[in-house]
Amino acid sequence: MSIEVEGVTKLYGNQKALNSISFKVNKPEIVGFLGPNGAGKSTMMKILTTYLNANEGHIKVNGFDTTRNIKDVQLSVGYLPEHNPLYLEQYVKEYLAFNANIYNVSKQRIDEVIEITGLRPEAHKKIGQLSKGYRQRVGLANALLHDPDVLILDEPTTGLDPNQLVDIRNLIKSVGKTKTVFLSTHIMQEVEAMCDRVIIINKGEIVADKKLKDLRDEKEQVVIVEFDYRVEDAFLLKLPKVKSVINPHDFVYEITFKTSEDMRSSVFDFAHDNQLKILQLNQKNANLESLFRDLTSK
Incomplete structure (x- = not known):
């Protein structure tokens, strides 16, 4: 087992940044630690790297x-x-070379990590001359210098442009074939693009721990409907096989159904029976985004 966390609590004064959380991570595996800002992601990362100590666990x-x-x-x-x-x-x-000396690793390893991280074209430059994407590569190269079994990456793709995102994603996925990668982010697309598994944290507590494959295979769907005036959530929750209702704005509702059956006809019948006009009616597959919003908006 690469990472074992059992009953960890971290306090900042009277505030609980982490509240008795537990999880395990195997090797090789890329795990996304996903949560809104302030959920406790960076605190967990710092504890895993010994920068901070937990109060309990x-x-x-x-x-x-x-x-x-x-x-x-x-x-x-x-x-x-x-x-x-x-x-x-x-x-x-x-x-x-400065960091290789600290880790007491060979100079040959410097060339190896430059090759692994695609730094060769920029290796002759000062770091201050590099783009944000290449600076992230330097950081990854440094993290890989001593050939660790576990990589812990805190928001590794923040601020990158679309091309840089693709490059860093591919690099992390490549490294994750032989190592454990535990990365934090608040960007759901990054988890879907890179990870085998997602752990969702909210307000210092783990609210979900799922394999991405299982999440994609779940028989759920989201129907997006816009009526001509507001409808109480309680009425929509009476629809058959409904799991949750979200009203993101105005008269638009996202209704999650626990079934693979197309439920748009049920929504249409509901509108007809209640003398509502439907302005739009669309269907999308339930995905990580809908799970995240459902679990972190409560």
Whole structure:
């Protein structure tokens, strides 16, 4: 087991950033740690890397206890924090050589991580001359220098343009074939594009832990309907096989049904029986976004 978290609680004063959370991560596996801003994602990352201590609970990374075996944990983990700390005046190779010396790894490893992360075309430049995408590659190269079994990435794709996003996604997926990758994000598309599994955290508590494959196979659907005036959610909840109702704006409703059967006819009949006009009626598959909104909007 690469990561074992059991009953972890973290307090900042009287505020609970994490409330008795537990989960396990295997190798190789890419797990997305998904949640809204302030949910506790970065706090969990910092505890996993020994930067912070939990108030309660136990954590093991690669079999090492994060409070008793701090050095062993640090040597077996590669960490890319949300705000990538780089020395902008150093050249790419100079920066990696500096860190290779700290980890006591061979100079050959520098060339290897440059190749793995696609840094070769920019390796002769100062870090301050690089785009945000290439700076993220430098951060990933540094995290991979000592060939760790676990990579912990905090918001690794924030601020990247579409082309940079694709490159970093592919890089993370490639690394995840042989290592455990645990990445935090609040962007659902990133989880769907990269991850094997998603853990959703909200207000310091885990509210879902699912394989992406299972999530895609679930027999649910979302019907989006717009009426000509407001309808109480309670009435829509009386529809057959309905799971939840969300009113995102105006007179638009997103109704989730626990069935693969097309339920638009039921919504149409409901509107007819209640003398409502339908301005739009569409169907979409239930996905990670609808699960996320359902679990974090309560």
